Amino acid sequence: MYVLITGGATGIGKAIAAEFRSIAGTDIVITGRTESALQATAAELDISYVVCDHSSPEDVSRAAQRLPADLDVIVNNAGGNAGFDKEAQTGLAGVQSAWLENYVANVLTAVLTVGELGSRINDGGRIINIGSIAAENGSGSYGAAKAAVGSWTVGLAKEFGHRGITANTIAPGYIGDTDFFKGQLTRERERDLISLTQNGRRGTPADIAAVARFLASPGAAHITGQTLHVNGGVHTTR
Template sequence: MPVLDHFRLDNKVALVTGASAGIGASIAQALAEAGATVACHGNSRPAEATAASIGGNAAAFQADLSSTEGAQQLFDEVTAKFGHIDILINNAGTIIRHEAVDYPFEDWQRVIQINLNSVFQLSQLVGRALIERKAPGKIVNIASLLSFQGGIRVPAYAASKGAVAQLTKALANEWAPRGIQVNAIAPGYIATDNTLPLRNDETRNRQILERIPTGRWGDPEDIAATAVFLSSPAANYITGTVLNVDGGWLAR
């Protein structure tokens, strides 16, 4: 097989959570360009625009992953339309900032539910279905630099993303013999709507760029290309890995 064919995703169905904008939308577009049929999930923001921009068989779905029932609803709706899921990209996430001494427990629970619990729930649902079908599959979780660092004023986010990294390894260990690879991407500072306030802060922007060896903010496409790789046959011998896409931030 020609080497570039190992990166094709033809005849695969991919579910991308949090695909309404930013990294998630870029991943959905890239998977479609590689040949996959993409289910685009939106939570508070619908993902119809992403699905429309992709065209073809792409479709939008909406489910509240802050609810314990949201993952099951999303899985049921996607499989009802497409029959099965071959690739799961757990991208949906949220961040709520407070001083740790004042952190409201309801905010803690919301962050943990969206960033960690729903990741496990969807992974379990997709993994179980793949095993029942005796089919190979790929799960890619979006971790964070705060899977490794503590951050400031984000204890729930740091805890959830640290747990995502460990969950990735745990699932990889169990499911590798079943032909299911589970990996994660830890993005660095990426130029999205969520980071616009940081980029507009002249002092903070300068401090961030001085720390990044490549000297630039990442683009959503940097994460999307990595997601295509980890979702493809080219990554069949990679599992349990948290791949830093951070311009060298953690190496500094």
């Protein structure tokens, strides 16, 4: 099995890489923009890496030349709240910047990746996209971008379904041990986020990685076009 994980050097992406690394016979390549972080994770997990800015069509095409002709799993993890500090800026320029940056970082990166590599996915393969609980709770430009990821995933399920390829989104809630909040998460805010869960704990990157592994397994072959919520019960489907 050959697995590509975008944004795989840190946080959730690194945890997903480590989870798949534990499956015998699996080859993994991680991508991202920061070579030093990619090098460190690749060395730690004994996997491969390719430097790539997935918002750049040229970068994605160049990276594709270093990837094998056949893929089994694509995990679109690259993204994050690219407009974290910009929506609070005064004026429409800040609003425009936040919305465009979040769309590019979270939607376009995944669209370009599948657009370039979708034809290489083997029959019965998997496309796994990382969404967010923000898509459900009105979280500005970031939430809107992640909602777009969920909608796009449904289209992918229809596009690739005839080949037995599934496409699903994993939507994490609050996940600790990541740089999502860029050092601005206070203890009080973290307590508030944890208090909303039904199990009284924050999520971990390993929680998301375990779901990704399941979605890539034969047992998930009839699950497609879905958003799987992993948030300790903060958001439910009822």
